Amino acid sequence: MCATIIPEKYMHYPVLLNEIVSIISPQYGGTFIDCTFGQGGYSSKILEFPNTKIIALDRDTDTFKKASELKKKFTNRFIYKNLKFSQLTNLKLKNENIKAIIFDLGFSYSQIKDLNKGLSFHSKGELNMKMGLNDFSASDVINKLSEKELEKIFKFFGEEKESKKIAKNIILERNKKKINTENLVQIIEKAKKKKNYKTHSATKVFQALRIFVNKEISELIYGLINATKALKEGGIIAIVSFHSLEDKIIKYFFKSLSEEKSISRYMPKRTSNKKYLNVVIKKPILPSTKEVSENIPSRSAKLRYAIKKCNFYNFETDILDKFNYLLEIENYSNNL
Numbered sequence: 001m002c003a004t005i006i007p008e009k010y011m012h013y014p015v016l017l018n019e020i021v022s023i024i025s026p027q028y029g030g031t032f033i034d035c036t037f038g039q040g041g042y043s044s045k046i047l048e049f050p051n052t053k054i055i056a057l058d059r060d061t062d063t064f065k066k067a068s069e070l071k072k073k074f075t076n077r078f079i080y081k082n083l084k085f086s087q088l089t090n091l092k093l094k095n096e097n098i099k100a101i102i103f104d105l106g107f108s109y110s111q112i113k114d115l116n117k118g119l120s121f122h123s124k125g126e127l128n129m130k131m132g133l134n135d136f137s138a139s140d141v142i143n144k145l146s147e148k149e150l151e152k153i154f155k156f157f158g159e160e161k162e163s164k165k166i167a168k169n170i171i172l173e174r175n176k177k178k179i180n181t182e183n184l185v186q187i188i189e190k191a192k193k194k195k196n197y198k199t200h201s202a203t204k205v206f207q208a209l210r211i212f213v214n215k216e217i218s219e220l221i222y223g224l225i226n227a228t229k230a231l232k233e234g235g236i237i238a239i240v241s242f243h244s245l246e247d248k249i250i251k252y253f254f255k256s257l258s259e260e261k262s263i264s265r266y267m268p269k270r271t272s273n274k275k276y277l278n279v280v281i282k283k284p285i286l287p288s289t290k291e292v293s294e295n296i297p298s299r300s301a302k303l304r305y306a307i308k309k310c311n312f313y314n315f316e317t318d319i320l321d322k323f324n325y326l327l328e329i330e331n332y333s334n335n336l
């Protein structure tokens, strides 16, 4: 997530960068995985420290340019892969001692400013929202899924109060013509009579569609599981999130793997008493007032981290059951 106040076209402000650095301490060297390379803000900072190595991932091929600049500068210390972070296990990391795996979720300033990607309600024409390595677009979702499916996507992925009305109006409108970005914004504005002057009427529906199109729920869940597998004892997972749904999943994952007792009274008590993760600070770390004033969208950022307690590879987690109601919604894409 990046600031709309940044004047330069492709400038990105890496969020909570100093806090990330103080958690992962690159000054002592080591190998780090940057799961969301973006404009390379985190990777570049870490590479400033000698004896560090970065393995960077990003699903968006528009990050190639920045990645090749870093590759030229740090030939032996920088590796880049165009992969989704749910595919971390494709990296074959069993023999690597990874010091930390970092995630900065969501989209970058250059992605939201790229109107062809259609992430913003200021975009024009065909709906898109694909960040990279996608199977379908927002146009497919809006023009093909059923009223009930659309309603649930807006309600659960966007917490949109008018989800029912918006879904109904989409169906009425698409019986007349194919819906594009401008049409969708108009439908939402019409359905939402009460204006909120702080946020655009379409913010929640656009967030919901972006999450659905990019399968962000399963990406996050499998990203967390596979990152935990990839680390050895002492390895750190640090993750910056931007909305409550993401934070809820991260918080649950860290909490459930750092407690010896089962945290759900409906789940059987774990057989092993072993704590898998150590969560040093229970509350999320937030950006300073100075950072928020310099980069307004950082105000919704939350940073959580956990340290792996032992050298296990496989581990028990009920995260897939816990968030199955969201994964089931994500699976509506099978109907496309």
Ligand SMILES: C[S@@+](CC[C@H](N)C(=O)[O-])C[C@H]1O[C@@H](n2cnc3c(N)ncnc32)[C@H](O)[C@@H]1O
Pocket (backbone or CB within 6 Å): 001, 012, 013, 014, 015, 035, 036, 037, 038, 039, 040, 041, 042, 043, 057, 058, 059, 060, 063, 083, 084, 085, 086, 104, 105, 106, 107, 108, 131, 132, 219
């Ligand atoms: C907020 S930006 C990261 C910015 C970066 N930390 C920096 O300082 O330049 C998020 C990036 O993550 C990428 N991304 C989002 N979801 C992803 C996923 N599931 N797998 C890989 N990359 C992803 C996006 O394409 C975007 O480039």
